[in-house]
Amino acid sequence: MSNAAGGLLLELEGSPARRRKERIVRGIFFALAAMSVVISATIVLALIQEAVQFVGAIGVGDLWQRGWFPRRGIFDVRTILVGTLVVTGIGMLVAAPLGLGAAVYLSEYARPRIRKLLKPILEIIAGIPSIVLGVFAFSWINPQIVDRFLCGDASFFNLGAAGVGVGVLVTPLVASIAEDAMRAVPMSLREGAYGLGARKRSTTVKIVFPAAISGIVAAVIVGMSRAIGETMVVALAGGATGGSLFSADYCQPGQTMTGAMAALAIGGDQVKGDVSAFQSLYFVGLVLFLLTLGLNVLSGRIVRRVRKKY
Amino acid sequence: MATRAESPSVTEVVRQSLSKRRFDFRSAAFEASLLLMLLASLAILVILLTDVVRSGAGVLTERGGDFIQGSLSSLAERAGVWQGIVGSFLMMAFVVLVAFPVGIGAAVYLEEYAPDNRIARLIDVNVRNLAGVPSVVYGLLGLFLFVEVLEPLTGGRSIISGGLTLSLLVLPLVIITSAEALRAVPDSIREAGYGVGATRWEVVRSHVLPSAAQGILTGTILSLSRALGETAPLLLVGAVTGFLSTGSQTLAEQLQGEYVSLPTIIYAWAKEPDTDFRALTFAAIIVLLAVILLANLAAIILRNRYERKW
Numbered sequence: 132m133s134n135a136a137g138g139l140l141l142e143l144e145g146s147p148a149r150r151r152k153e154r155i156v157r158g159i160f161f162a163l164a165a166m167s168v169v170i171s172a173t174i175v176l177a178l179i180q181e182a183v184q185f186v187g188a189i190g191v192g193d194l195w196q197r198g199w200f201p202r203r204g205i206f207d208v209r210t211i212l213v214g215t216l217v218v219t220g221i222g223m224l225v226a227a228p229l230g231l232g233a234a235v236y237l238s239e240y241a242r243p244r245i246r247k248l249l250k251p252i253l254e255i256i257a258g259i260p261s262i263v264l265g266v267f268a269f270s271w272i273n274p275q276i277v278d279r280f281l282c283g284d285a286s287f288f289n290l291g292a293a294g295v296g297v298g299v300l301v302t303p304l305v306a307s308i309a310e311d312a313m314r315a316v317p318m319s320l321r322e323g324a325y326g327l328g329a330r331k332r333s334t335t336v337k338i339v340f341p342a343a344i345s346g347i348v349a350a351v352i353v354g355m356s357r358a359i360g361e362t363m364v365v366a367l368a369g370g371a372t373g374g375s376l377f378s379a380d381y382c383q384p385g386q387t388m389t390g391a392m393a394a395l396a397i398g399g400d401q402v403k404g405d406v407s408a409f410q411s412l413y414f415v416g417l418v419l420f421l422l423t424l425g426l427n428v429l430s431g432r433i434v435r436r437v438r439k440k441y
Numbered sequence: 442m443a444t445r446a447e448s449p450s451v452t453e454v455v456r457q458s459l460s461k462r463r464f465d466f467r468s469a470a471f472e473a474s475l476l477l478m479l480l481a482s483l484a485i486l487v488i489l490l491t492d493v494v495r496s497g498a499g500v501l502t503e504r505g506g507d508f509i510q511g512s513l514s515s516l517a518e519r520a521g522v523w524q525g526i527v528g529s530f531l532m533m534a535f536v537v538l539v540a541f542p543v544g545i546g547a548a549v550y551l552e553e554y555a556p557d558n559r560i561a562r563l564i565d566v567n568v569r570n571l572a573g574v575p576s577v578v579y580g581l582l583g584l585f586l587f588v589e590v591l592e593p594l595t596g597g598r599s600i601i602s603g604g605l606t607l608s609l610l611v612l613p614l615v616i617i618t619s620a621e622a623l624r625a626v627p628d629s630i631r632e633a634g635y636g637v638g639a640t641r642w643e644v645v646r647s648h649v650l651p652s653a654a655q656g657i658l659t660g661t662i663l664s665l666s667r668a669l670g671e672t673a674p675l676l677l678v679g680a681v682t683g684f685l686s687t688g689s690q691t692l693a694e695q696l697q698g699e700y701v702s703l704p705t706i707i708y709a710w711a712k713e714p715d716t717d718f719r720a721l722t723f724a725a726i727i728v729l730l731a732v733i734l735l736a737n738l739a740a741i742i743l744r745n746r747y748e749r750k751w
Contacts, residue, residue, distance in 0.1 A: 149640055156642040157554055163546035164555070167568050167616065170609055174578065177585035232478025240472055241479075249479065251741045256486050258663070258737040260670025262704045263489070263726050266711050271492050302482045332468040353573070360575025362673035363704075367711055389577050389673070396580070396676045412677075416581040420574065427573035 178420055181413030188407045198376040199386050201395055201408040210377045211415065214387040215359055217379055218294045218369070222358040225298025227351055230305030234350075237306070238313040239335045257303035265367030268296030273368065282382035288370025291381035293390075296364040305354040312346020313339055349430040356426035359388075360419060366393035388419050493730065497723025508724060513701065517717030520710075522725050525703040528600060528680075529669060531695070532702060535604025536611060536668045541661055543608075544615025548657075551616070552623040553645050572613035579610040580677030588678055596697030598679025603700060606678050607671060611664040618660025622653040659744045666736040670729065672704040680705040703729045 189206060199210040233253065237246055273292035278284075281291055316339050324334040340347070370384030378385060386394070395412050500508055504521075511521015547568070555561035583606030587595045595601040626649050634644035650657075681699050701709075707729065710722040 145638075145640070153640045153642055157550075160546050160550035160554055163543050164550035164564050166543060167547060167571060167612065168564060170582070170612070171567050171571055173586060174574070174582050177582060178578075181585070229478050229482045232475045233482050236472075236475035236479045240475060247745075249483065251738075251745070252483055252486065254741055255734060255737055256482065258666060258670075258733060259486075259489070260672070260704060260729065260733060262670065262672040262707050263493070263730060266707065266722060266726060267489050267492065269711075270496070271488065299482075299485050302485075306482065330465065330468055332465075332471045336471075356573060357575075360577065362575070362577040363708070366673070366676075367708070389575065392577050392581075393673060393676055413581060413585075416578050420578050423573060423575055423578075424570060427570055431569070 174420065178413055178417040181410050182417040185407060185410035185414045188410065199391060200375075201391070201411055204407060206407075206411050206414075207377060208415075208418070210375055211386050211388045211391045212418075213377065213379050214290060214365075214369070214375065214385040214390065217290050217381050217385065218297055218361075218365055218387050219355060219358045221291060221294025221381060222297035222301055222361075223351065223355055225295055226301040226305050226354050226358070229298075230302045230350070230354065231309050231347065233302070233306040234309035234313060234347075235335060235340070238310045239331070239339060253303045253306055256299075257307065259300075261300055261361060261363040262367070264296050264300050265364040268292045268364055268368035272296055272299075277382075284382070286370065286383050288368060288384045289382050290365075290369055290385040290387075293365045293369040293387075294381065296368055297358045297361045300361060300364060301354040301358050304357055305350045308350035308353060309343070309347045312343040312350065315346070316342045345434050345436070349434045352426050352430035352433070356423045356430070359426070360423050362389035362393050365390040388415050391415055392419075490730075493723050493726050496720060497725075497727045500720045500724035501727060508721075509728070513706070517715060517721055520718075520721055522703060522706055522728060525701050525706040525725070526728075528603075528700045529702040529704075531600050531700075532604035532607055533665060533669060535601070536608050536665060539605065539608040540612050540615050540664065540668075544612050544664075545619045545657060545661075547612075547616045548619035548623055549645060549650075552620050553641065553649065568613050568616050572617060576610055576671055577673040577677065579606055580674030582606070582609065583674060583678040598699065599697045600700040601696050602678045603675050603680060603702070606674050607668040610671060610674060611668045614664045614667060615661060618663065619653075619657045622656025622660060623649060625656060626652045655743065659740045662736055662740040662743070666733045666740075669736075670704055670733055672702075672708055675702055675705050676708070 189204070198205055199207050237250060237253075241249065269288060269292055272295050273287070273289065276295055277289065277291040282289070320338055320342055321334050324338045329338070365387045366389070369387060369390045375384065375386035392412055392415050395408065504511075508521045509526070510523045511519060512524055514520040547564075551561065551565060551568075555564070583602055587602035587605050588597050595605070630648050630652060631644050634648050639647070681701050703725065707722055707725045710718045710725060713722075
């Protein structure tokens with residue numbers, strides 16, 4: 132009796148060869164998935180190791196001087212932080228209204244056919260490489276928008292044009308995440324509002340928008356994180372490749388964290404000679420990494436904490 | 442009785458207020474401004490394309506094949522993008538050979554194998570955060586790992602380093618899109634497989650992966666076009682921004698030698714003070730955009746057409 136049951140169980144287990152194969156396959160897939168953790172660990176280790184050496188070599192006090200001139204050994208983190216702040220700020224002033232407006236229209240007002248036509252176009256914009264937008268930023272955005280409406284006498288390369296370019300780049304991302312959030316609001320909420328006699332506008336502003344607020348805030352934060360990390364637009368349109376004084380003037384050339392990294396990178400072999408200038412790359416990279424990681428984690432938290440279960 | 446006749450009955454008032462279409466100016470203005478924001482984000486694409494085509498089409502129509510097949514040169518009238526096309530193509534081969542198998546394998550583990558434990562959740566969170574890391578930081582990772590630590594294998598600043606860096610860059614994107622495609626496959630398919638005694642790997646190989654193939658393909662095309670347009674990480678891992686002499690080399694020499702890619706050529710030309718290079722910059726952008734936009738369009742059409750309803 133027990134023997135028969137044991138035999139049946141053995142039969143259910145299947146052939147040892149198949150089970151061994153199953154274990155091997157599972158192991159391979161796990162190894163592939165674990166590689167992403169190895170990549171993260173390598174990023175963190177590389178950044179921290181080189182950044183610590185850099186700070187050790189130049190001393191903490193030297194991170195607080197006037198201006199960012201790596202070739203002359205002047206590394207003022209404030210300068211490039213302010214540049215990043217200016218570019219990100221201008222970028223979000225462009226991307227938040229455009230992206231959220233587009234998202235509200237697509238999710239609440241657009242008829243299905245229009246939506247089906249316009250959404251792919253927005254996705255195509257999201258696919259434009261940043262290098263192309265960088266060229267566009269100084270060839271068109273600067274003369275037609277920044278110089279004409281914002282500055283009057285803008286320099287050929289300036290932070291304003293870089294900021295608007297970054298904003299254009301980030302807009303589809305903000306729109307896409309915010310639209311997903313608003314479409315996730317169930318129809319019954321809108322129908323409840325209509326049942327009480329609310330207009331479409333009041334329903335959108337007072338019901339749908341608040342219900343989707345976590346996703347909308349997350350969209351803006353993710354957009355911000357992307358804007359901070361955007362490199363090529365600033366490297367091309369921001370100017371100041373050699374270095375920059377501490378300045379928040381968006382009509383003038385300036386340096387952001389990412390722009391500084393690109394400038395150091397093209398310096399190529401000259402940079403190789405000066406060890407501290409080379410290692411400053413990793414230091415700036417570490418600051419950038421922590422900043423964007425913090426924002427991404429924050430947006431994830433907000434989505435999870437404020438999300439309502441409908 | 443006379444007064445009753447002058448004031449309309451309650452029924453009449455209600456009927457009127459329900460049927461009378463008063464023009465609500467504020468609602469119309471709200472909808473119009475939303476539409477305006479959407480159109481503004483779309484108009485940028487139109488402006489960008491016309492600007493690029495107007496400035497760059499001349500070179501392509503005048504020189505055509507000569508521009509595509511020409512090598513880099515200090516003379517604007519002789520410079521061409523062929524070396525960039527070859528470099529980009531070789532690096533895409535790395536992405537296809539490295540990022541796709543690893544990414545799809547990791548997605549299979551996360552969706553099909555992973556138990557609901559701490560390690561699986563760690564990998565999942567880690568992939569999401571990696572997707573938000575700025576591309577320039579991946580450049581630092583490549584500089585540290587492939588250019589310096591693994592120099593004997595990669596030859597330092599070479600196509601191998603560039604291709605592997607781009608592979609790591611798009612890996613999270615491949616994992617996330619593939620995982621989504623796998624998640625869309627209904628459990629009934631898996632259960633049917635288990636029901637006839639198939640092992641997990643057999644179910645995945647013969648049922649889940651074929652069912653998800655369309656979605657995975659869409660994601661991989663998008664990842665490839667993202668990798669094709671990336672510039673910043675390549676500047677860090679040493680794409681040449683000057684000239685490049687390629688004589689008759691074997692493939693191995695070519696893979697370990699100096700290299701350029703299409704986007705880094707655009708960057709180098711855009712930085713060129715010589716105005717003759719302006720038109721060349723835009724012509725190269727047309728070539729790059731043509732490939733990327735076609736790929737994205739193909740992916741979007743593929744997704745819309747084959748969005749399977751289970």
